[in-house]
Amino acid sequence: xxxxxxxxxxxxxxxxxxxxxxxxxxxxxxxxxxxxxxxxxxxxxxxxxxxxxxxxxxxxxxxxxxxxxxxxxxxxxxxxxxxxxxxxxxxxxxxxxxxxxxxxxxxxxxxxxxxxxxxxxxxxxxxxxxxxxxxxxxxxxxxxxxxxxxxxxxxxxxxxxxxxxxxxxxxxxxxxxxxxxxxxxxxxxxxxxxxxxxxxxxxxxxxxxxxxxxxxxxxxxxxxxxxxxxxxxxxxxxxxxxxxxxxxxxxxxxxxxxxxxxxxxxxxxxxxxxxxxxxxxxxxxxxxxxxxxxxxxxxxxxxxxxxxxxxxxxxxxxxxxxxxxxxxxxxxxxxxxxxxxxxxxxxxxxxxxxxxxxxxxxxxxxxxxxxxxxxxxxxxxxxxxxxxxxxxxxxxxxxxxxxxxxxxxxxxxxxxxxxxxxxxxxxxxxxxxxxxxxxxxxxxxxxxxxxxxxxxxxxxxxxxxxxxxxxxxxxxxxxxxxxxxxxxxxxxxxxxxxxxxxxxxxxxxxxxxxxxxxxxxxxxxxxxxxxxxxxxxxxxxxxxxxxxxxxxxxxxxxxxxxxxxxxxxxxxxxxxxxxxxxxxxxxxxxxxxxxxxxxxxxxxxxxxxxxxxxxxxxxxxxxxxxxxxxxxxxxxxxxxxxxxxxxxxxxxxxxxxxxxxxxxxxxxxxxxxxxxxxxxxxxxxxxxxxxxxxxxxxxxxxxxxxxxxxxxxxxxxxxxxxxxxxxxxxxxxxxxxxxxxxxxxxxxxxxxxxxxxxxxxxxxxxxxxxxxxxxxxxxxxxxxxxxxxxxxxxxxxxxxxxxxxxxxxxxxxxx
Numbered sequence: 001x002x003x004x005x006x007x008x009x010x011x012x013x014x015x016x017x018x019x020x021x022x023x024x025x026x027x028x029x030x031x032x033x034x035x036x037x038x039x040x041x042x043x044x045x046x047x048x049x050x051x052x053x054x055x056x057x058x059x060x061x062x063x064x065x066x067x068x069x070x071x072x073x074x075x076x077x078x079x080x081x082x083x084x085x086x087x088x089x090x091x092x093x094x095x096x097x098x099x100x101x102x103x104x105x106x107x108x109x110x111x112x113x114x115x116x117x118x119x120x121x122x123x124x125x126x127x128x129x130x131x132x133x134x135x136x137x138x139x140x141x142x143x144x145x146x147x148x149x150x151x152x153x154x155x156x157x158x159x160x161x162x163x164x165x166x167x168x169x170x171x172x173x174x175x176x177x178x179x180x181x182x183x184x185x186x187x188x189x190x191x192x193x194x195x196x197x198x199x200x201x202x203x204x205x206x207x208x209x210x211x212x213x214x215x216x217x218x219x220x221x222x223x224x225x226x227x228x229x230x231x232x233x234x235x236x237x238x239x240x241x242x243x244x245x246x247x248x249x250x251x252x253x254x255x256x257x258x259x260x261x262x263x264x265x266x267x268x269x270x271x272x273x274x275x276x277x278x279x280x281x282x283x284x285x286x287x288x289x290x291x292x293x294x295x296x297x298x299x300x301x302x303x304x305x306x307x308x309x310x311x312x313x314x315x316x317x318x319x320x321x322x323x324x325x326x327x328x329x330x331x332x333x334x335x336x337x338x339x340x341x342x343x344x345x346x347x348x349x350x351x352x353x354x355x356x357x358x359x360x361x362x363x364x365x366x367x368x369x370x371x372x373x374x375x376x377x378x379x380x381x382x383x384x385x386x387x388x389x390x391x392x393x394x395x396x397x398x399x400x401x402x403x404x405x406x407x408x409x410x411x412x413x414x415x416x417x418x419x420x421x422x423x424x425x426x427x428x429x430x431x432x433x434x435x436x437x438x439x440x441x442x443x444x445x446x447x448x449x450x451x452x453x454x455x456x457x458x459x460x461x462x463x464x465x466x467x468x469x470x471x472x473x474x475x476x477x478x479x480x481x482x483x484x485x486x487x488x489x490x491x492x493x494x495x496x497x498x499x500x501x502x503x504x505x506x507x508x509x510x511x512x513x514x515x516x517x518x519x520x521x522x523x524x525x526x527x528x529x530x531x532x533x534x535x536x537x538x539x540x541x542x543x544x545x546x547x548x549x550x551x552x553x554x555x556x557x558x559x560x561x562x563x564x565x566x567x568x569x570x571x572x573x574x575x576x577x578x579x580x581x582x583x584x585x586x587x588x589x590x591x592x593x594x595x596x597x598x599x600x601x602x603x604x605x606x607x608x609x610x611x612x613x614x615x616x617x618x619x620x621x622x623x624x625x626x627x628x629x630x631x632x633x634x635x636x637x638x639x640x641x642x643x644x645x646x647x648x649x650x651x652x653x654x655x656x657x658x659x660x661x662x663x664x665x666x667x668x669x670x671x672x673x674x675x676x677x678x679x680x681x682x683x684x685x686x687x688x689x690x691x692x693x694x695x696x697x698x699x700x701x702x703x704x705x706x707x708x709x710x711x712x713x714x715x716x717x718x719x720x721x722x723x724x725x726x727x728x729x730x731x732x733x734x735x736x737x738x739x740x741x742x743x744x745x746x747x748x749x750x751x752x753x754x755x756x757x758x759x760x761x762x763x764x765x766x767x768x769x770x771x772x773x774x775x776x777x778x779x780x781x782x783x784x785x786x787x788x789x790x791x792x793x794x795x796x797x798x799x800x801x802x803x804x805x806x807x808x809x810x811x812x813x814x815x
Contacts, residue, residue: 001176002031002217005188005210005474009227011128015126017135023225023287025141028182031220035185036148036210037132039124044189047099051120054103055112061103072127075310075363079135088134092127106483113198113628114158114483118190122149122198125187133185144179146186148209151175154191154199161191161199165271166491167175167217176217194316204265211279215271221278221723224264229283230292231256231263233310238451239458247293248309252635253279255404255440256280256312301371307414308405308461309465309785313454314349317398319431320370322376323359326388334360340379346372350400350442352433361431363444366396380610399450402442403457418443421460423603425550426574427453437445448548456550466499470517470549472575475557476529476541479580480509483557484806490523490808505549507532508540510560538658541566545573545695553814556581557807559670567606571598576814578603580807585611586684589696605814612639612685613797614775615806621793622692625783631695634752634782639685641775641798642668642676643747648773650745656731658725668775668798678745679704686749689779690756697756707747709736738762744770768792775799 004027006020020037027033043810046068053061071704076088103121107111109715126149151171154161160300176184188206193200199206207224214222228236229244231253236242238804248256250273257264272279279294287751332586334353337360341348351365364372376392383389407416415434418441422429431444435622445453459467471478471487487502494500512532514520520528537560544554554570557562564584567577577599580586585592585608599606612618638644645668650659660677663669677683683702692695709730712723724731738745743762746769750757763769768790772778776799780790796802 001034001036001219002027002221002223003036003210003214003217004223005036005038005207006225006284007188007206010225011037011039011132012041012074016284017075017079017132019196019284019287020225021135021279023284024136024185026287028141028607029224032182032215033184034146034204034210034213034219035132035183036213037125037129037185038206039128040071043071043124043128044121046231047120047124048117049166050103050739051106051112054106055110057110059107060753061107062100065096065100065103065445065722067091068099072096072131072651072802075131077201079131081136083140085750088131091130095123104186104460108502108725112755113157118158118200118648119198121200122187123189125149126190129185129187135236136183136185137522139706142182144184144270146174146175146179147598148186148188148213149192149777150188151186152201152209152314153193153214154201155195156195156197158197158199160202161193163191163201163212165212168212168447171211172216187556192251196247202267204268207268208271211268214277214320215275216277219272219277221280222360224268224279224281225284226263227283227285228263228281229289230281231310233296233309233462234458235313236312237312238454241458241463243462243620244290245292246290247295247298247299249406250279250294250296250307251439252404252406252808253294253403255490256310259805260800267739289642296752302314305698306405306461307407307411308403310404311454311457311461312402312404314368314400315450317349317360317363317400317444317447318366319363319395319398319444320369320372321359321361321393321395322380322389323393324383324387324389325358325361326383326386328358330558332533336338336379337362337376340375341372344368344371344375348665349442350431350433352431352765359517362433363400369394369396388574395430397447399447399453400442400444401450402440403461404440406439408441415441416455418458421456422453424574425452425456425552426572426581426602426604427456432736451751452548452550453512459550465750466495466501467815468551469500469502469811470505471502471510471811472540472544473504473555473557474508474537474554474563474579475555475560476507476509477557478800479807480557482800483807484525485557486804488525492718494812498812500812502811505547505552506540508535508537511535513540513543515547517547517549521793523576531581537562537566541570544570544575548573552576552580552815553811555579555807555811557804559583559675567595568598571604571606573604574602574604577607578807578810578814579606579608580610580803582608582611582681582684583690584608585688586699589691589698592609592691600677607810607814608688609810610803611688613793613795614641614799615794615802615808615809616779616795616797618777618779618793619691619692620780621781621791622689625781625791626694630785632783633787635686635688635693635750635779635795636769637689637749637777638746638749639749639777639779639797640676640682640788641777641796642673643682644669644772644777645798646677646776650731650735651791652732652735655728657721657728661721667800672720673712674717677708678713679706679758679802682747682749683756686751686756686758690751693749693751693752697754703755703757703759705757707760734760746770 049060050064060103072092136143153164153167185342188209231245232242234242257266282291348362348369353360429443433442449504508517511537512529514528515534609619746763748761776792782790
């Protein structure tokens with residue numbers, strides 16, 4: 001014999017009940033079945049709500065009762081032919097008259113006791129089970145209705161009654177011996193005490209009823225039919241990639257259900273677990289789906305099982321901490337604490353205590369925090385007055401996230417893996433608990449991080465095949481648009497070969513911003529600024545922080561001074577930063593160090609390789625040298641692809657302004673070419689290299705030997721080009737002086753003995769800087785190890801494509 005339970009949306013309305021009928025019919029062809037059903041979806045809550053309104057003399061209860069009655073009347077009309085409706089409509093009407101009388105009595109007394117609350121709540125299952133049993137009989141199935149409420153005997157702890165299993169099992173066995181029908185159907189959730197008062201079995205009571213009956217008759221299996229295809233690796237409302245769990249042990253199921261996996265409630269497991277009866281969770285709306293098998297005899301071998309089977313979470317949690325020196329070494333403190341909470345019927349979800357015994361922290365439901373606070377402070381009043389302990393401290397707005405699995409037992413590195421991925425995503429852990437069984441590691445975190453934590457853990461333990469990266473790109477100009485195109489073109493390759501999926505979750509420029517947690521598609525990107533909302537650097541950063549997505553990377557491909565102002569707030573939320581923008585790394589040294597330290601302290605990355613040399617590995621080379629114990633002694637470099645292009649192409653046949661205009665047209669200059677030609681950009685670059693080499697240099701300390709006449713630096717960009725033409729003779733003189741010496745012009749940056757300078761130099765043919773063509777950069781390092789033969793990094797140092805590829809490489813490194 002099997003036991004089947006249907007509840008929730010499975011019995012929401014007539015169409016679903018017809019699906020339930022088909023499943024019952026199919027299962028009854030294989031063996032006899034006992035079927036337990038819940039109230040119609042939402043009815044129990046509405047019945048209790050009506051009673052509560054009546055108790056405060058709010059006449060809204062009348063309408064609530066009428067609405068519930070109409071729901072049942074409509075159900076009868078939809079399930080039965082007109083000729084067979086009359087008796088069942090009368091049945092519904094009679095019992096709703098009783099409900100109205102009870103509510104009217106509550107309104108007169110102005111009081112609602114738990115006993116009356118159970119009486120009213122019992123009508124939901126009573127009505128639904130009778131109507132469904134009648135439908136099965138009308139379909140000519142061999143069915144009988146069983147009043148399971150009379151068979152299940154409990155104490156008088158109303159709303160959460162304790163079952164008398166000996167008496168209950170005898171009653172159930174006797175009933176089934178006397179009734180040999182193929183289908184036996186009855187209500188869940190409700191029972192009776194010794195005085196025949198209606199009692200209820202608490203949250204998940206219908207599942208509990210089915211489990212009690214399955215245990216009593218040693219059923220072949222217990223089937224719980226719901227609206228999902230079994231237990232999931234995580235709540236699918238939080239983790240979109242959550243997967244059904246095909247099989248799980250009873251102990252694992254107990255852990256998951258205790259910490260919020262609402263498809264199954266903890267008391268439901270015990271009666272079948274002790275009798276070694278398999279429990280299967282199935283989907284009413286997809287009966288062919290495998291579902292989840294909960295059993296002591298699992299089919300998978302230990303080697304085939306994953307380390308963890310699932311992640312669960314509970315919201316609306318409060319942490320209560322009792323601490324004080326008077327607790328150290330004093331027996332009975334914990335017992336005293338737990339007893340006072342027990343007297344208030346407050347359930348403790350999680351406990352943690354430091355080895356110093358100086359404090360005990362417990363997690364409870366947030367709604368019970370005030371009662372718990374009053375109870376604890378009252379119990380420990382004398383100790384608080386004598387300052388042996390402090391008044392209880394309460395923290396709210398928290399969630400519990402737990403990872404569960406039998407294979408976690410004695411497996412090293414599980415905790416490190418869990419805490420590491422959470423830490424890398426900026427999720428602060430308020431409390432930790434792990435039982436000696438090692439099946440469960442539970443953490444308490446801020447509720448706002450709950451979704452992010454579930455996704456981070458799910459990806460780490462269940463989605464190792466592909467890691468989702470969320471990119472927020474600020475700047476869609478020359479370099480930004482090239483970067484975005486490279487990401488779209490390369491993403492499939494990254495997924496296939498490196499198990500990385502890059503999602504552009506946000507785009508911004510100086511006017512608009514657009515977000516999509518699932519990624520902005522290539523098609524939507526083409527007209528994104530027509531869809532986006534008004535933007536600013538702060539609003540863009542605030543929205544990234546609010547969305548709080550895992551594995552987030554902020555990419556700055558602007559030259560804006562406003563964008564670096566948001567770096568610190570993003571780093572503090574463990575958002576990795578990749579910056580093409582040089583302003584942050586070349587700002588005041590204290591600010592530069594603050595950003596570096598903030599990144600380190602919050603376990604995230606701050607990369608800016610493209611600040612110097614576009615895609616060349618210049619900063620990375622310095623970092624590698626320093627980490628390996630080398631020391632930079634001097635740097636000599638041509639660091640401006642723009643200036644190198646200009647002086648390579650200014651040979652006397654064209655005027656200087658034409659060459660500069662060509663450099664700007666081909667994308668080698670900043671929007672304002674004066675940033676390049678004034679040496680400001682090169683000075684920033686040598687400053688960044690010196691800082692990365694370990695020297696606390698400020699921008700003002702760099703000697704900048706300019707070659708532009710002062711008038712060229714004034715006015716607009718158009719004025720600038722006019723002035724270049726005016727001063728053409730000046731530029732020709734510079735060129736001719738170099739030629740006269742058999743040399744060429746290069747704009748060179750130098751660093752040595754803690755000092756830096758930039759300026760135009762005459763370069764002889766034997767110099768490493770001489771044979772440098774087009775937009776190429778070169779950096780020559782002399783170090784302790786590379787003293788006789790310097791280390792040279794050389795290649796293209798400007799251009800949108802190579803700069804974008806350098807930014808792309810930094811993104812990959814940051815993951």
